[in-house]
Amino acid sequence: MxxxxxxxxxxxxxxxxxxxxxxxxxxxxxxxxxxxxxxxxxxxxxxxxxxxxxxxxxxxxxxxxxxxxxxxxxxxxxxxxxxxxxxxxxxxxxxxxxxxxxxxxxxxxxxxxxxxxxxxxxxxxxxxxxxxxxxxxxxxxxxxxxxxxxxxxxxxxxxxxxxxxxxxxxxxxxxxxxxxxxxxxxxxxxxxxxxxxxxxxxxxxxxxxxxxxxxxxxxxxxxxxxxxxxxxxxxxxxxxxxxxxxxxxxxxxxxxxxxxxxxxxxxxxxxxxxxxxxxxxxxxxxxxxxxxxxxxxxxxxxxxxxxxxxxxxxxxxxxxxxxxxVLHKDRRRAEQAKPRVERIKSRIDEHDLTERFSPRQADRITRRVGRVAADIEFExxxxxxxxxxxxxxxxxxxxxxxxxxxxxxxxxxxxxxxxxxxxxxxxxxxxxxxxxxxxxxxxxxxxxxxDQDRIRAEYTELMAVLTAAGQDYLDDPGLDADPQVVAEIRERFGQPPRDADQAARDELRDEYLRVTLGVLEAEQQRLFRARSEGGYSSRTLSGLQRRLDIQTATMQRIGDSE
CATH class of the missing domain: 1.20.1530.20 (Na+/H+ antiporter like fold)
Structure with missing residues (x-):
């Protein structure tokens, strides 16, 4: 006691x-x-x-x-x-x-x-x-x-x-x-x-x-x-x-x-x-x-x-x-290395690496150079x-x-x-x-x-990148989904589709959840890539990860309750 x-x-x-x-x-x-x-x-x-x-x-x-x-x-x-x-x-x-x-x-x-x-x-x-x-x-x-x-x-x-x-x-x-x-x-x-x-x-x-x-x-x-x-x-x-x-x-x-x-x-x-x-x-x-x-x-x-x-x-x-x-010397070295890395990055953007390397190797090289460039910007x-x-x-x-x-x-x-x-x-x-x-x-x-202005600009930029990934998912010709559901998701992403007929709405609900979760998964995969490339600050990445988590959790809970 x-x-x-x-x-x-x-x-x-x-x-x-x-x-x-x-x-x-x-x-x-x-x-x-x-x-x-x-x-x-x-x-x-x-x-x-x-x-x-x-x-x-x-x-x-x-x-x-x-x-x-x-x-x-x-x-x-x-x-x-x-x-x-x-x-x-x-x-x-x-x-x-x-x-x-x-x-x-x-x-x-x-x-x-x-x-x-x-x-x-x-x-x-x-x-x-x-x-x-x-x-x-x-x-x-x-x-x-x-x-x-x-x-x-x-x-x-x-x-x-x-x-x-x-x-x-x-x-x-x-x-x-x-x-x-x-x-x-x-x-x-x-x-x-x-x-x-x-x-x-x-x-x-x-x-x-x-x-x-x-x-x-x-x-x-x-x-x-x-x-x-x-x-x-x-x-x-x-x-x-x-x-x-x-x-x-x-x-x-x-x-x-x-x-x-x-x-x-x-x-x-x-x-x-x-x-x-x-x-x-x-x-x-x-x-x-x-x-x-x-x-x-x-x-x-x-x-x-x-x-x-x-x-x-x-x-x-x-x-x-x-x-x-020592950190100040690292910053000076980063300043000296920046032009050289930018030249390498521009050459990669101008040429198709898959002509000389496999798609996986080309992707690895692109990410590696992008990560080095991002580390320099961080310094x-x-x-x-x-x-x-x-x-x-x-x-x-x-x-x-x-x-x-x-x-x-x-x-x-x-x-x-x-x-x-x-x-x-x-x-x-x-x-x-x-x-x-x-x-x-x-x-x-x-x-x-x-720098709050830089953080806001980063957030807006990455948000647009993720949104584009979600739109690409909806634009995929192979997406097997009802056109009405896709239209509703485009118009009001994250909300259930409206329909005057309750029965029709119930029939579309599962498909709406499935496609919405697919959009969120596409955005999540793009966020993974952005994280591995290192082009954005951890604060921006964490903020958007929390946003995606909230949206995904909401959809998952709706699905679990049915």
Missing amino acids: ELTLIAVAGVISIVAVAAFSERLGLAAPLGLVIVGIGLSFVPGVPRIDVAPEVVLTGVLPPLLYAAAVNMPATDFRRNIKSISGLAVLLVAGTTLGAGWLFHALLPGIGWPTAFALGAVVSPTDAVAATAVGRRLGLPSRLLAVLEGEGLVNDASALVLLRSAVAAIAGSVSMGGLVWDFVKAVGIAVAVGLVVGYVNVRIRGLLHDGVLNTAISFVVPFIAFLPAEELRASGVLSVVVAGLVSGELSPRFVRATDRMTERMNWRTLAFLLESAIFLLMGLGLRSLIDDVREEHLSPWTGLGVGLAASAAVIVLRIGFVAPLIG LNEALGWRGGVVLAWSGMRGAITVAAAETLPVDVAQRPQLVLVATVVAITTLLVNGLTLPLVIRAVRIPGD
Whole structure:
């Protein structure tokens, strides 16, 4: 009964704090941490201990899957240099830098433990940053980099943490560490690809929203568990499975089922994210008590945590500055390559490639060149300048994963309660200091958002392309359909045909639905091609995908109700 009351009170608190935070213009995770800290010092509030395995194996996989499945794979590919730099190189650098600091300030813990704690505080949590960024209109590319970093850096940090913990037992070498990292990544990617593909193919056979969503709820764990058993990164496997599922779902899973799944996942992700931020704040008082019970100084833990918070912020700033320089060079190379690619593209348009290549090869060449041209336009139109670099550098908040990872340190490690307190202080400090001041930083640098005129022009252009694909379907001489139905669809697409004779209307209804779904399928196939060509922004593609999903789901539901 007590556990039920706590769960009910927790959900009510989460909803109330989220609603109140929205009114204050505050990111909900920040409000939940503040409320949690306050409640932890209220007399009578029960101590809530959550095993780290619950967070790392029960909460983290579904959260990462929910984020990955909604991230366009094209955005991830185009920003892979920034994402891999922040999620791998910066995590490794932070592990080394913070580890050196911990060894200097806490010399009794030893180098392996110092690096283990460095790995614990190295990954960032993008939830608060993206929540603030969306509300304040950050450009889509910057948000994609932050989300991509948040998806991958947990995997890098946990692999490094595993190696550091092994080093505490004296069973790892530098060569072994590098090999373990490469192997963990390779196996994780392979498992994620297989699970993601099998997921969408199986769910494509189920024409039931409840069954589809039920299957999707276990997919993160199906990707996570085999990878972990193979000593790979289960977290990275989940991310890859999510990216593959998100990219392939429109091809295999019905629109009705995807819309149902999307809403269910949004609700689940909201509750899980909010719960771990609330618990992070609630656990502060308990950690302080644990430190005192071990006759250690909470003030030392606080001081080291604050020093480490400053260190990880400085390390991030120091890394992002040259990263922006590298991206600027990429933009210059794109400017130089644009005329050459345009010449190649014009030659392809002027000549019939099927004279020299098979139709499939010609289509592949055309798409490849179009994708390269689109990537160049992406670099030129959505460049991350120094303003974006400032926001990116200040968005390095840590989160509940840092606290949960700290709890996995071996129980016989020296000063363990104090180390967990240090990690918690780093998480809370960066979350509150960076999170609360991030809106001021965004406003101060005046970073421009997406070009709304360009987005509207893209949307209109692609909408016309899809409409033309639907019209081509109706114009196909081989279309076996009643002329009255075709005329009605042309005139009032998406509405049932009007007929004075109700009986005649009923007879035409099935055919109307069939032809309408055929038009929508033709538009969907054209959208797939536009996605593969890369000529439109992910925002435009996502907007039109939602439009098609709504129209298709409406027709499917009408058909299912009969």
